[in-house]
Amino acid sequence: MQILLAETVRECTGRGLGIQRRFTLKPYLLALATALVVIGLSAAAVAQSAPLVIERDGRVISLEPYAANILRVTISSDKAAATSARDTDLLRNPLPKDGRANPTRMAARYSAPPAWLCTLLQETSRPVISQSQCLLTR
Amino acid sequence: MPLDALNLQLREPYFGGGGGGRAPRNDALLFTTPAGKMLLHMRTWRMMPAHTEPVDAAAGVKSYRIAASFDSPDDEHYYGLGQQQKGWMDLRDHEIHCWHDYGALGGEDVCVPFMVSSRGYGLVWDNPSKTTVTLGINGQNNWSSDVGDRVSYFVVAGDTTDEIYQGYRLLTGVTHMLPKSVYGYIQSKAIYPTQDQLMDVAKEYREKKLPLGVIVVDFLNMTRQGEMDLDPKRWPDPAGMNRELHAMGIDTLLSVWPHYAPGTQFYDMLLSKGWLIHTPDGKVDAGGYRMNTIGPNIDTTNPEAARWWWEKIRDRYVKPYGFDYIWLDETEPDVDPANDVFSIGSGPRFYNVFPLFHTASVYEGFRRDFGDSRRVMILARAAYLGAQRNGTVFWSSDIYATWDMLKRSIPAGLNFTASGLPYWDTDIAGFFSPSIPPDYHAELKPLVDGSDVRGTIGNYEDYPELFVRWYEWGAFQPVMRAHGERDHNEVWSYGKQAEPILAKYLKLRYQLLPYTYSAAYKSYQTGAPYMRALFMDFPNDPRVADIPDEYMYGPAFLVAPVTEQGATHRSVYLPAGCDWYNYWTNERLHGGQTIVANAPIDTLPLFVRAGSIVPLGSEILNTDQPQTITSVKVYPGADGSFTLFQDDGKTYSYEQGTGSITHLTWDDKAHRLKHDGAPTWTGTDKSVVTVVGK
Numbered sequence: 001m002q003i004l005l006a007e008t009v010r011e012c013t014g015r016g017l018g019i020q021r022r023f024t025l026k027p028y029l030l031a032l033a034t035a036l037v038v039i040g041l042s043a044a045a046v047a048q049s050a051p052l053v054i055e056r057d058g059r060v061i062s063l064e065p066y067a068a069n070i071l072r073v074t075i076s077s078d079k080a081a082a083t084s085a086r087d088t089d090l091l092r093n094p095l096p097k098d099g100r101a102n103p104t105r106m107a108a109r110y111s112a113p114p115a116w117l118c119t120l121l122q123e124t125s126r127p128v129i130s131q132s133q134c135l136l137t138r
Numbered sequence: 139m140p141l142d143a144l145n146l147q148l149r150e151p152y153f154g155g156g157g158g159g160r161a162p163r164n165d166a167l168l169f170t171t172p173a174g175k176m177l178l179h180m181r182t183w184r185m186m187p188a189h190t191e192p193v194d195a196a197a198g199v200k201s202y203r204i205a206a207s208f209d210s211p212d213d214e215h216y217y218g219l220g221q222q223q224k225g226w227m228d229l230r231d232h233e234i235h236c237w238h239d240y241g242a243l244g245g246e247d248v249c250v251p252f253m254v255s256s257r258g259y260g261l262v263w264d265n266p267s268k269t270t271v272t273l274g275i276n277g278q279n280n281w282s283s284d285v286g287d288r289v290s291y292f293v294v295a296g297d298t299t300d301e302i303y304q305g306y307r308l309l310t311g312v313t314h315m316l317p318k319s320v321y322g323y324i325q326s327k328a329i330y331p332t333q334d335q336l337m338d339v340a341k342e343y344r345e346k347k348l349p350l351g352v353i354v355v356d357f358l359n360m361t362r363q364g365e366m367d368l369d370p371k372r373w374p375d376p377a378g379m380n381r382e383l384h385a386m387g388i389d390t391l392l393s394v395w396p397h398y399a400p401g402t403q404f405y406d407m408l409l410s411k412g413w414l415i416h417t418p419d420g421k422v423d424a425g426g427y428r429m430n431t432i433g434p435n436i437d438t439t440n441p442e443a444a445r446w447w448w449e450k451i452r453d454r455y456v457k458p459y460g461f462d463y464i465w466l467d468e469t470e471p472d473v474d475p476a477n478d479v480f481s482i483g484s485g486p487r488f489y490n491v492f493p494l495f496h497t498a499s500v501y502e503g504f505r506r507d508f509g510d511s512r513r514v515m516i517l518a519r520a521a522y523l524g525a526q527r528n529g530t531v532f533w534s535s536d537i538y539a540t541w542d543m544l545k546r547s548i549p550a551g552l553n554f555t556a557s558g559l560p561y562w563d564t565d566i567a568g569f570f571s572p573s574i575p576p577d578y579h580a581e582l583k584p585l586v587d588g589s590d591v592r593g594t595i596g597n598y599e600d601y602p603e604l605f606v607r608w609y610e611w612g613a614f615q616p617v618m619r620a621h622g623e624r625d626h627n628e629v630w631s632y633g634k635q636a637e638p639i640l641a642k643y644l645k646l647r648y649q650l651l652p653y654t655y656s657a658a659y660k661s662y663q664t665g666a667p668y669m670r671a672l673f674m675d676f677p678n679d680p681r682v683a684d685i686p687d688e689y690m691y692g693p694a695f696l697v698a699p700v701t702e703q704g705a706t707h708r709s710v711y712l713p714a715g716c717d718w719y720n721y722w723t724n725e726r727l728h729g730g731q732t733i734v735a736n737a738p739i740d741t742l743p744l745f746v747r748a749g750s751i752v753p754l755g756s757e758i759l760n761t762d763q764p765q766t767i768t769s770v771k772v773y774p775g776a777d778g779s780f781t782l783f784q785d786d787g788k789t790y791s792y793e794q795g796t797g798s799i800t801h802l803t804w805d806d807k808a809h810r811l812k813h814d815g816a817p818t819w820t821g822t823d824k825s826v827v828t829v830v831g832k
Contacts, residue, residue: 061165069295070305073167076288077185078200106177106295109168 053083054110061110068105162207169259169293177259179209181278183289191484192418194285201487204265205282206289210274214257215683217671218557219271220250220521221534227549227671227686229253230274237268237489238470238520244546246470246535248520249490250557252306256673256683260302260558262292262309262523266491285487299674300666306558307665311527313560315662316617317463317513318761318787319389320531321654322351323644324619326391327627328569329356332372333379339628340388348629348641349648349759350388354621357393357467363432364398364405366454380460387760391517392455393465396447396496397424399433404450408436413443415471415478425473435471438499439492440481448503463515464500469493470520493520494528501528510790521559531561531617539568539601539622544608545701549686551615555667560658562669565621567601567608574598582704585739591633594626600703602632603739606639610742611699613643614691616658616669639740645757652753652767652782657692659783659792668692676713679730685711693780694750694773695721698735698743710735710743717748717775724830726775746830748775751802751811753782753818761787767819770802772811772829778804782818 051064051074060082064072076082141149162182169177183206190201216229219236223244226232235242236249251263253271263269267285272278281291294305307313325343330336336353343350361369368376380390398405398414408414414422414434422434438444455461471492475485482488482495497516504514514529521532534550537543547564554562580600588595588602595601612618620627629640647654657668666674670690672682688698688710696718698710712718714730721744727733735743746752750773755765772778785797798816805812811827819826 056165059163059165061167063167066292067305067308069301070309071169071293072290073180073293074288074290075163075165075183075206078287081287105171106293107170107174109170111166111168112164113166 051083055079056112063108071106071108169295171258171295175258177257177295178255178261178293180206181209182207185287185289188285191479191486193479193484194487197483199483199487200287201285202287203282203284204286204289205280206291208279208281210277210279211257212277213680214255214274215673216253216255216273216279217553217673218250218253218260219553220557221246221248221532221550221554221562223247223534223537223543223546223550225546225549225686227552228684229553232273233275234271234273235268236263236271238493240470240472240535245537245543245550246519248532248535248554250521250523250525250554250559251490252310252523252557254299254302254556256677258296258302260294260296260306262294262306264290264292264523266522267487267489269490284489285484299677300664303558303666304664310524310558313526313661313665314529314790315513315658315792316515316529316531316561317389318651318655319351319387320463320515320617321651321658322618322648322761323349324352324354324391324617325350325628326354326356326565326619326621328621328623329358330354331358333374333376337379337382340383340386342628342630343388344386344759346630346641347759349644351760352389352391352463353383354391354465354619355393355461356465356621357395359393362399362402363395364402366394366404366450368455368459376459376461380462384460387762389462390460391463391465391515392461393467394451394455395432395467396435396438396471397427397432397468398436399431400429402433405433408443411443412481413437413440413446415473415475415480417477418479418484423473423478427473435468435473437481439488439495443481444495444499445503448499451500452503452507462512463517465517466496466500467517467519469496469518471496490522492522493518494522494525497525497528497530501530504529505790510793513788513790521554521557523558526559526561530559531563532559533619533621534562534564536569537565538570538572539604540572541600541604541701541703543568544604544611544699545687548611548689548699548701549671551669552671552686552689555616555669556671556674558665558667560661560665560667560669561616563615563617563619564608564612566612566619567605567622569622571598571623580703585704585706586633586639587635588633591626591631594624594631602636603703605632606636606739607700609640610643611697613647614669614695614697614699614742614744616667618647642740643742648758648765649754650752651758651761651765652755652784653692653694655787656753656781656783659797660781662792672713676715679714681711681730682713690747694746694752696745696747698745700737700743705737706739707734707737708743709733710745712745719746719748719773719830720744721746726831746771746773748773749778749804749806751778751780751804753780753802767826770811770819770827772804772827774804774806774809774829774831777806784816784818 051062054061058077060076060079062074062082066072074082162184164182167180185202185204188201188203219234236251239247254260263281265283265286267283269283272280294302296302340353360367415437416422424434478485480488497518501514516530518530518532519535551562578597584600584603586602586606630637661668672685675690676682691697700708709732711732712729716729718727737743752771753767754769756768758765780802782800785792800815800818803812
């Protein structure tokens with residue numbers, strides 16, 4: 001797992017005021033949101049199938065790598081619904097252990113136009129998931 | 139475009155505007171391959187407060203209407219999403235009602251919320267409530283579900299469609315091999331009402347030396363609905379019947395409806411345990427059915443009820459009588475659950491999942507009690523994500539026996555199998571008889587004379603022709619099964635002119651069993667269907683994106699059924715990128731062109747892709763008989779390979795790797811066929827291998 005945490009933090013927090021204005025986030029919430037991105041990615045570095053979670057203004061966006069070519073997206077204004085209740089999934093196919101252990105090879109980019117653009121997953125070299133870059137765009 | 143604050147303020151009381159969380163959220167997600175190829179771009183999502191059913195509230199769940207919208211580039215095409223019988227192949231520019239609806243336009247809609255895009259991804263929409271999908275309208279795809287507390291979906295990427303199906307298989311489960319007899323021919327009719335009638339039909343097949351694998355005991359077989367018995371007046375010795383049929387190499391498929399009428403022996407117990415599907419106030423729901431005759435459905439989303447249901451089937455039909463397979467009819471369930479409560483939650487919230495649980499009850503019971511010793515086959519009328527893992531074959535429900543439905547059925551099946559569930563078939567040739575006026579005449583002179591079977595067809599004078607054309611197509615469906623509401627429905631029922639043509643295709647079905655069975659084994663391994671819409675194998679040919687009446691049957695055959703009454707030819711587009719052979723004449727043709735194929739009534743337009751290797755088996759009457767490989771046909775023009783799989787056809791031992799595998803490889807440049815692995819023929823290669831056109 002290779003994640004450029006330092007770069008992520010610098011870029012995201014370096015443009016914090018702009019983000020704060022656009023989304024009327026209080027500074028501590030902005031820091032929290034940024035931290036959650038980082039925490040999510042850090043968790044993914046340890047357990048590759050753990051979801052990457054963004055929380056923003058009461059919205060929760062979760063990306064969960066399932067296999068090399070499968071990514072799960074869960075979005076909700078209810079955090080519990082977005083990040084838990086896995087055991088109620090009707091798909092209920094026990095994924096092969098080696099399947100879940102595989103990181104996704106797909107890339108996913110989050111944006112909330114016109115302010116946020118955030119690369120959440122991007123393969124750098126197999127089997128690494130990604131680096132993360134949160135950039136402000138206007 | 140933005141509106142000013144006053145405008146928004148004035149609108150708010152009327153339309154809700156952005157208040158109450160109704161406005162689209164602009165959290166967007168862009169998915170790409172590692173190489174940067176764009177797959178999918180979600181632009182917005184919504185959660186709109188909705189009524190929460192008490193049973194869901196008790197489970198701590200709030201209800202919302204949830205939705206997400208995605209970009210829909212002009213050149214993107216869409217397939218899958220279960221069963222729609224409206225004649226659509228490419229689902230672009232259509233609105234899909236993703237919920238089970240027996241009475242839908244054309245024929246039953248079945249919801250399997252898995253869509254495959256021509257841009258190299260699949261999308262599994264993880265919400266079992268009624269879902270509406272609009273594709274391509276205003277440059278957007280919108281997915282909207284009636285009840286949910288989150289937007290949840292999976293993106294499955296693949297360089298090929300088969301890689302996407304491998305992902306679907308990983309997520310939702312394996313398509314197991316069916317009993318080998320099921321790949322042969324299933325004879326059914328609505329209904330064979332007595333043991334004698336059923337046995338007469340089976341014996342006639344054997345006397346005429348016609349192949350037959352399975353015969354069907356349809357519904358109305360019990361003394362009362364819910365007794366879970368067989369009426370002894372009409373079925374005096376079911377065990378003896380099955381013994382005799384098995385000795386003839388014929389298996390049986392028994393229909394068991396999930397309804398329980400009041401006054402039958404299990405009703406009170408089921409009612410007291412809350413195992414009958416009911417409304418929130420506890421009243422059982424029989425829908426439009428006669429309460430005292432048919433009654434409500436058992437709730438197999440309840441694990442205890444599901445176990446009981448299977449154990450009763452086991453102990454009342456399978457063990458004592460020797461029935462082989464179970465037809466789980468009325469699978470939606472047929473009583474609209476919108477106002478009901480399932481064990482797992484409210485009907486609105488779990489609207490589409492009953493087929494998954496209902497088929498699982500019997501599949502899992504079989505595996506629990508019989509281990510690997512016997513394969514499961516369940517015939518079911520509705521499906522859902524993952525229902526392919528339950529030993530299931532899905533049929534296209536009770537459709538009309540018309541030319542129109544023949545035409546609509548082909549893309550219906552292609553999109554169903556494109557939904558990741560390889561086993562689908564139709565009633566050959568339609569279920570309901572259309573209303574035929576007394577002065578009816580076919581538009582063109584019927585190509586099959588039915589004057590000798592007027593007692594069967596009435597004045598539907600072109601029905602024998604329709605049956606023949608449907609039967610020809612049926613020989614190239616994943617499962618071949620004749621069924622429908624008719625007095626007679628066998629190979630010999632439609633007149634002297636029809637019978638030899640029907641027999642020809644029935645025998646061809648069995649001759650191709652080594653090929654079909656091997657294709658099915660590949661589906662088991664990969665999750666990809668072997669009844670394949672053309673987009674799967676020819677992604678670089680834009681002309682195949684919306685062809686509703688041609689498909690690949692396994693890797694070799696392009697099938698182009700005739701769907702017009704009186705037609706003796708039809709146009710066929712041969713996909714670009716390879717050459718093709720006319721199966722009947724061996725004429726070699728270039729791909730990328732539309733030809734006019736001769737199609738006299740005894741000819742199904744059938745083409746073989748250059749580079750194909752097709753093993754053919756010896757004549758057999760059933761799959762208990764040993765079938766040898768009598769011919770291996772090679773169609774040169776490209777390198778090719780084929781993996782031939784053979785095993786006992788009855789057990790799950792293939793899951794442990796048993797069975798014989800032979801790799802056949804054609805080197806086009808060297809003009810040589812190699813084979814390694816298990817030997818499959820005893821003679822010399824020269825005596826078996828035919829290079830077409832040589």
